[in-house]
Amino acid sequence: DTEVTQTPKHLVMGMTNKKSLKCEQHMGHRAMYWYKQKAKKPPELMFVYSYEKLSINESVPSRFSPECPNSSLLNLHLHALQPEDSALYLCASSQVFLAGGINEQFFGPGTRLTVL
Amino acid sequence: AQTVTQSQPEMSVQEAETVTLSCTYDTSENNYYLFWYKQPPSRQMILVIRQEAYKQQNATENRFSVNFQKAAKSFSLKISDSQLGDTAMYFCAFMKPQGGGADGLTFGKGTHLIIQP
Numbered sequence: 600d601t602e603v604t605q606t607p608k609h610l611v612m613g614m615t616n617k618k619s620l621k622c623e624q625h626m627g628h629r630a631m632y633w634y635k636q637k638a639k640k641p642p643e644l645m646f647v648y649s650y651e652k653l654s655i656n657e658s659v660p661s662r663f664s665p666e667c668p669n670s671s672l673l674n675l676h677l678h679a680l681q682p683e684d685s686a687l688y689l690c691a692s693s694q695v696f697l698a699g700g701i702n703e704q705f706f707g708p709g710t711r712l713t714v715l
Numbered sequence: 716a717q718t719v720t721q722s723q724p725e726m727s728v729q730e731a732e733t734v735t736l737s738c739t740y741d742t743s744e745n746n747y748y749l750f751w752y753k754q755p756p757s758r759q760m761i762l763v764i765r766q767e768a769y770k771q772q773n774a775t776e777n778r779f780s781v782n783f784q785k786a787a788k789s790f791s792l793k794i795s796d797s798q799l800g801d802t803a804m805y806f807c808a809f810m811k812p813q814g815g816g817a818d819g820l821t822f823g824k825g826t827h828l829i830i831q832p
Contacts, residue, residue, distance in 0.1 A: 632817075647818065648817075689760065
């Protein structure tokens with residue numbers, strides 16, 4: 600299985616709602632990533648998990664809360680979002696090499712989020 | 716911090732032609748990795764080709780090849796015999812070596828490639 604799956608595909612939420620995005624992989628990868636991609640822009644890194652521990656937080660507002668319950672699953676909890684948070688949220692996973700090696704990232708199809 | 720620059724926002728070529736997408740980057744690292752990712756319309760990002768900076772030989776994957784010039788910090792992608800399915804946004808990306816950890820990709824702004832029938 601060389602697939603990263605994301606649910607839901609689309610999500611519309613109000614500014615007072617709480618929702619979660621889910622990402623799953625069964626490739627045995629021990630690094631997982633969240634990226635945010637606005638229309639016609641490149642993906643921007645939000646969070647990196649390595650061995651289920653948060654290793655990078657790119658100064659993301661606290662209304663985005665990541666969680667990595669196990670090595671196959673990554674969640675992004677959303678609360679009190681703003682309309683400017685509307686974007687495609689991409690999840691990716693990769694191996695982690697002790698020394699060297701290319702950590703090729705495999706991307707999921709994304710969740711298209713609209714905040715009203 | 717690394718920066719990746721793609722100077723061609725959009726390119727259009729006829730089917731079966733050869734096209735070259737340009738990418739330059741800036742880094743103080745000596746060892747790193749470079750990638751070209753393809754994102755078709757409303758479809759997910761997939762890896763096209765990758766290059767390790769310590770390898771002088773240019774990477775090739777079927778119709779896709781790169782011209783990696785480390786001193787010039789240039790990493791262009793050549794697509795030969797272009798096909799309609801090559802229509803997509805192409806992103807050049809940079810990654811530092813990991814050494815036991817994980818790091819994100821730094822992407823260029825992308826080049827929208829259109830293959831005309």
